[in-house]
Amino acid sequence: xxxxxxxxxxxxxxxxxxxxxxxxxxxxxxxxxxxxxxxxxxxxxxxxxxxxxxxxxxxxxxxxxxxxxxxxxxxxxxxxxxxxxxxxxxxxxxxxxxxxxxxxxxxxxxxxxxxxxxxxxxxxxxxxxxxxxxxxxxxxxxxxxxxxxxxxxxxxxxxxxxxxxxxxxxxxxxxxxxxxxxxxxxxxxxxxxxxxxxxxxxxxxxxxxxxxxxx
Amino acid sequence: xxxxxxxxxxxxxxxxxxxxxxxxxxxxxxxxxxxxxxxxxxxxxxxxxxxxxxxxxxxxxxxxxxxxxxxxxxxxxxxxxxxxxxxxxxxxxxxxxxxxxxxxxxxxxxxxxxxxxxxxxxxxxxxxxxxxxxxxxxxxxxxxxxxxxxxxxxxxxxxxxxxxxxxxxxxxxxxxxxxxxxxxxxxxxxxxxxxxxxxxxxxxxxxxxxxxxxxxxxxxxxxxxxxxxxxxxxxxxxxxxxxxxxxxxxxxxxxxxxxxxxxxxxxxxxxxxxxxxxxxxxxxxxxxxxxxxxxxxxxxxxxxxxxxxxxxxxxxxxxxxxxxxxxxxxxxxxxxxxxxxxxxxxxxxxxxxxxxxxxxxxxxxxxxxxxxxxxxxxxxxxxxxxxxxxxxxxxxxxxxxxxxxxxxxxxxxxxxxxxxxxxxxxxxxxxxxxxxxxxxxxxxxxxxxxxxxxxxxxxxxxxxxxxxxxxxxxxxxxxxxxxxxxxxxxxxxxxxxxxxxxxxxxxxxxxxxxxxxxxxxxxxxxxxxxxxxxxxxxxxxxxxxxxxxxxxxxxxxxxxxxxxxxxxxxxxxxxxxxxx
Numbered sequence: 040x041x042x043x044x045x046x047x048x049x050x051x052x053x054x055x056x057x058x059x060x061x062x063x064x065x066x067x068x069x070x071x072x073x074x075x076x077x078x079x080x081x082x083x084x085x086x087x088x089x090x091x092x093x094x095x096x097x098x099x100x101x102x103x104x105x106x107x108x109x110x111x112x113x114x115x116x117x118x119x120x121x122x123x124x125x126x127x128x129x130x131x132x133x134x135x136x137x138x139x140x141x142x143x144x145x146x147x148x149x150x151x152x153x154x155x156x157x158x159x160x161x162x163x164x165x166x167x168x169x170x171x172x173x174x175x176x177x178x179x180x181x182x183x184x185x186x187x188x189x190x191x192x193x194x195x196x197x198x199x200x201x202x203x204x205x206x207x208x209x210x211x212x213x214x215x216x217x218x219x220x221x222x223x224x225x226x227x228x229x230x231x232x233x234x235x236x237x238x239x240x241x242x243x244x245x246x247x248x249x250x251x252x253x254x
Numbered sequence: 255x256x257x258x259x260x261x262x263x264x265x266x267x268x269x270x271x272x273x274x275x276x277x278x279x280x281x282x283x284x285x286x287x288x289x290x291x292x293x294x295x296x297x298x299x300x301x302x303x304x305x306x307x308x309x310x311x312x313x314x315x316x317x318x319x320x321x322x323x324x325x326x327x328x329x330x331x332x333x334x335x336x337x338x339x340x341x342x343x344x345x346x347x348x349x350x351x352x353x354x355x356x357x358x359x360x361x362x363x364x365x366x367x368x369x370x371x372x373x374x375x376x377x378x379x380x381x382x383x384x385x386x387x388x389x390x391x392x393x394x395x396x397x398x399x400x401x402x403x404x405x406x407x408x409x410x411x412x413x414x415x416x417x418x419x420x421x422x423x424x425x426x427x428x429x430x431x432x433x434x435x436x437x438x439x440x441x442x443x444x445x446x447x448x449x450x451x452x453x454x455x456x457x458x459x460x461x462x463x464x465x466x467x468x469x470x471x472x473x474x475x476x477x478x479x480x481x482x483x484x485x486x487x488x489x490x491x492x493x494x495x496x497x498x499x500x501x502x503x504x505x506x507x508x509x510x511x512x513x514x515x516x517x518x519x520x521x522x523x524x525x526x527x528x529x530x531x532x533x534x535x536x537x538x539x540x541x542x543x544x545x546x547x548x549x550x551x552x553x554x555x556x557x558x559x560x561x562x563x564x565x566x567x568x569x570x571x572x573x574x575x576x577x578x579x580x581x582x583x584x585x586x587x588x589x590x591x592x593x594x595x596x597x598x599x600x601x602x603x604x605x606x607x608x609x610x611x612x613x614x615x616x617x618x619x620x621x622x623x624x625x626x627x628x629x630x631x632x633x634x635x636x637x638x639x640x641x642x643x644x645x646x647x648x649x650x651x652x653x654x655x656x657x658x659x660x661x662x663x664x665x666x667x668x669x670x671x672x673x674x675x676x677x678x679x680x681x682x683x684x685x686x687x688x689x690x691x692x693x694x695x696x697x698x699x700x701x702x703x704x705x706x707x708x709x710x711x712x713x714x715x716x717x718x719x720x721x722x723x724x725x726x727x728x729x730x731x732x733x734x735x736x737x738x739x740x741x742x743x744x745x746x747x748x749x750x751x752x753x754x755x756x757x758x759x760x761x762x763x764x765x766x767x768x769x770x771x772x773x774x775x776x777x778x779x780x781x782x783x784x785x786x787x788x789x790x791x792x793x794x795x796x797x798x799x800x801x802x803x804x805x806x807x808x809x810x811x812x813x814x815x816x817x818x819x820x821x822x823x824x825x826x827x828x829x830x831x832x833x834x
């Protein structure tokens with residue numbers, strides 16, 4: 040219908056954007072695993088895909104912004120919606136940067152840490168994967184947002200705990216001779232953990248936005 | 255003309271109504287930028303006029319029943335006093351309703367002229383001051399629950415919902431404007447109804463009588479009020495009492511429109527009485543108070559947090575203050591009009607009759623056939639509209655072309671500056687190359703001069719030796735040969751060239767020097783030079799020449815250097831120095 044042309048277009052773009060973020064989390068998870076298991080080619084492939092997804096997310100976000108502002112859609116809510124999309128875009132940006140750091144800095148990770156780092160990556164990615172449905176719920180049924188974001192908080196808490204445990208292991212238990220290597224491992228743990236923090240930040244924003252939308 | 259002068263007070267009241275009450279319909283929509291003011295003003299104006307002309311009679315009749323102000327001067331005074339009351343109370347920020355002011359003014363008129371006040375009608379009107387907001391609250395609460403339920407069940411995307419609400423706000427805004435015109439035109443023109451002109455205009459599809467002409471004028475006054483002043487009121491109201499979500503605004507406007515419609519629809523009232531219920535009173539009610547009621551109805555559903563008791567108290571106080579102020583003002587104003595200006599403010603006999611006899615407007619009226627003028631007018635409007643659209647299209651096209659041109663210009667300017675920049679870079683590179691070339695040329699000159707000098711020197715030496723060959727004076731020959739040896743030795747020291755060579759090396763391998771000094775601070779200048787030459791892969795023979803020492807001394811110096819650098823036997827000195 041001609042009345043809803045721009046509305047339908049922006050709905051499609053928002054769905055596309057959320058799919059991109061979801062895929063980004065999956066690719067990041069795969070990328071870290073491939074790095075830890077030494078599958079260099081697959082890792083580089085993941086890095087390339089994630090980079091493409093990040094660019095795609097940026098382009099889609101700008102398109103949505105353009106439609107919302109030029110067509111004067113949702114004058115009261117568009118500021119909030121654009122902030123939400125920026126927060127989500129920030130997550131995929133961070134994921135890409137972290138994977139790039141793996142590629143550039145090539146951290147020397149002791150095999151004893153592999154399982155812990157995989158678990159940490161999975162927890163952080165689960166936080167992202169839970170915030171995406173919460174964002175979808177905001178658009179269609181804001182009353183369901185609250186029951187979805189509690190999963191994000193849970194994964195974030197678990198990721199925090201595990202990250203602390205890994206750092207303790209690195210500095211106190213593992214026989215790593217160089218302090219620089221310890222720092223290096225701590226930073227990479229932090230990079231992965233930060234993703235869950237970003238997901239939590241988005242969840243906080245979503246919960247306020249959902250309250251504003253409830254009538 | 256005199257008639258127009260007399261109804262000017264009513265028109266002023268209409269302007270004031272349009273300026274203030276249109277915001278109750280489109281306040282949220284315009285305030286939240288969901289609908290542009292221009293669009294809202296056009297829709298509100300058209301529907302207000304339509305509602306006033308075709309459904310305004312019901313509420314106006316009730317006001318006439320309360321007191322039929324049958325002289326133009328009286329009607330003018332009543333209307334003016336109501337307008338002044340509304341104006342002054344609005345300036346004093348007191349809650350005021352035009353309907354209540356008009357009722358008070360009519361009571362003032364009946365008291366002054368000694369006409370009988372129909373208390374049943376008065377009671378009917380006053381009951382609506384309470385029932386209006388209450389009904390608004392009930393409607394909005396029910397509608398709110400319904401809308402909330404639908405939204406929760408349907409799970410519409412927020413962007414689509416926004417588009418739907420935009421259309422919804424325009425539709426209910428149109429309905430609200432229609433109801434506002436139908437209900438509130440009685441406030442504006444109700445007192446002039448008994449003095450309405452006796453003409454009927456025939457437009458072919460429909461006819462309008464004298465009362466409807468009055469209402470049309472009143473409607474136009476409201477529309478003028480909407481266009482000239484309601485913009486700022488809408489923006490204020492949109493952030494004040496009507497600072498609602500678009501969904502709630504939709505409900506409030508719909509509830510208000512329904513209430514106003516019910517209080518002005520004679521069809522609905524007849525339907526109610528046909529099923530045995532008491533007829534619905536057709537009374538002008540305050541749209542602002544209905545809106546306040548509707549907002550509070552939503553507040554009640556949400557848990558009562560949004561109920562503003564101060565506002566409610568103010569409205570209740572207004573039920574007393576507004577009619578009393580308007581009544582007293584009218585009473586004194588009528589005294590002046592009658593006694594000072596000598597104008598007739600009533601014909602008492604007719605006034606008493608009016609309570610019991612239905613008003614017959616069409617007796618002895620002039621029928622004017624306006625079919626042809628209407629067709630002509632509509633055709634003119636259509637032509638003007640088409641011409642306007644054509645020019646607008648042209649203007650838009652020109653604007654777009656202009657924009658493209660500007661963009662092209664911009665792109666041309668940036669390309670031009672980019673080219674200039676490239677040109678500058680090339681010029682700079684050229685200058686650099688020229689300088690380099692000059693430097694090389696100077697170097698070549700120096701080499702050439704050096705070669706010439708060497709050649710001259712060697713020729714000189716050769717000549718000297720040639721003279722000495724076969725010389726019998728051995729003493730002189732030995733002395734001369736010794737001089738030549740000294741000369742050659744001096745020549746072999748190459749002090750200047752070697753200095754230049756070291757300067758060049760120091761410059762290019764500054765970092766190596768720094769690292770070496772940092773790691774092995776006890777190295778002598780001589781050893782540092784040796785380390786540098788070894789790092790550069792020079793052979794011992796070449797090093798001996800450059801350092802002006804023998805090859806044997808180079809070997810010894812190497813050995814000492816190894817010791818100072820604390821190298822083990824297996825470690826290669828050159829590799830070590832290269833790794834630094």
